[in-house]
Amino acid sequence: MKSKFxxxxxxxxxxxxxxxxxxIINVKMQTNTSLQEAKAIVAKNNGDFSDKIKKNLPPPQTGDTVGLLEIPKIDAELAIVEGTDPDDLEKGVGHYKGSYYPGDQGQIVLSGHRDTVFRHLGELKIGDSLKMQMPYGNFTYEITHTKIVKSNDTSIITLQKQKEELIVTTCYPFRYVGNAPKRYIIYAKLTGS
Structure with missing residues (x-):
């Protein structure tokens, strides 16, 4: 009996x-599939961007791939997926449902896991750029400041529609094991479209 234990x-x-x-393999496969979908969606208009294209796009459903997020400093190219549920975040960076999109002059909120898509997010500094490629245009944002808040602090999401602002969130500390007690927030302003 002892030898079986x-x-x-x-x-x-x-x-x-x-x-x-x-x-690990499953998440990698899902993020790769979403990334290929994002590249196809962005390339579909062959650089012909306009408000007309944006108005003719159907509203995204939860789980849909909607665009591409590039972070040049950390050499990241990530699919943007509508929604921030766990299933959505396994596919890529989640777009907070109800927040705005590039070009809407409002608050755009993106979230991702610190141990998958945003593994190197802590390496970014003020002045670094974030690029969103959408089917209707390309948008460049510059990091203006960062903040660390408690995990239950939702005050960063105001969904204001006064000026265009990109907010990127992930769990913090980056190398924490288990459910992290805080969130790392990056604020960025639009510098080009």
Whole structure:
């Protein structure tokens, strides 16, 4: 009876490790699929951007790939997906439903996991650029400031429609194991479209 216990421990360990490896592979496959969809959506208009194209786009549904986020400093190219539910965030960067889109002159809110799409977000500094490519145009934002808030602080999302502002959020600290107690917020202003 005693000799079976170590085998049971080994079996459980291999099983748990297998689940972890599968989750990593699954998220990687989903983000790659979404990235390819985002590139196709952005390339569809061959650089012919206009308000007419934007007005003719159907409203995105939760889980739809809607655009591309480029972060040159950390060499990141990420799909933007409508929604911030866990399933949406496995595909890429989530667009907070109800927040605005580039060109709407309002607050654009994007969220992502610190251990997948935003793994190197902490390397960004004030003045670095964030680029959003949408089917109707390309938009460049410059980081103006950052902030760290408690995880339950929703005051950063005001959904104002006075000036265009990109807000990017992720969990903090970046190397925290488990549910992080804080959020890291990046604020950026529009510098070109």
């Amino acid at each position: 170590p085998l049971l421990i080994i079996f459980v360990g291999v099983f748990v490790l297998g689940i972890g490896i599968w989750q």
